[in-house]
Every structure is written in C-alpha cells, then in structure tokens.
Amino acid sequence: MLPSAAFALFASGCTHLAPTPAPTPESAVRVVDTACSWVRLITISPADTPETKRQVLAHDQAVLTNCPRPSK
Structure with missing residues (x-):
C-alpha cells in the first residue's frame, strides 16, 4: 500500500493552476x-x-465552374 500512497502523493504535487494568459487580438487572415x-x-x-x-x-468542368472567363 505504501508504494501506491507514495505515488499518489508525488503525482498530486505536480499539478498547479497556472495563470490564464491574456487573450491575443484576432488577426485578420485574407486568402488570395x-x-x-x-x-x-x-x-x-x-x-x-x-x-x-x-x-x-472532371478537371475541365471544375475549371469552368470555379474560374469564370471574362466576357469579350
């Protein structure tokens, strides 16, 4: 019983409450x-x-769907 009690004592000493970091401002992401x-x-x-x-x-249909050609 002693080894498991010692482990529980040591394992519980490893936890602590760290301060919550301040939120960082959202950066705008623009995909081109x-x-x-x-x-x-x-x-x-x-x-x-x-x-x-x-x-x-299938490739050609995807190109025509996603890349409209400018009208002349």
Whole structure:
C-alpha cells in the first residue's frame, strides 16, 4: 500500500493552476486564390484511357465552374 500512497502523493504535487494568459487580438487572415491565373483546360487525346478521359472532363468542368472567363 505504501508504494501506491507514495505515488499518489508525488503525482498530486505536480499539478498547479497556472495563470490564464491574456487573450491575443484576432488577426485578420485574407486568402488570395490565384489558381485561376495559371489553371488551364486540358485536352483529351484519342490514346487516353476512358478513366483518364473522365478525369480530364472532371478537371475541365471544375475549371469552368470555379474560374469564370471574362466576357469579350
């Protein structure tokens, strides 16, 4: 019983209440997405597999949805 009582005594001495730090002011985070400046549509090759063609089509649809082209 003595070893467990000694452990409880030593373990309880390790805890203390630290002062709560002052809150820091929120900093404004601004994300600038520049993907539309470099993302391009991909063309499909007749040699591409059906799965590759599906992936290219999904990519191109995402580009057209997320990067509207300016009207001329």
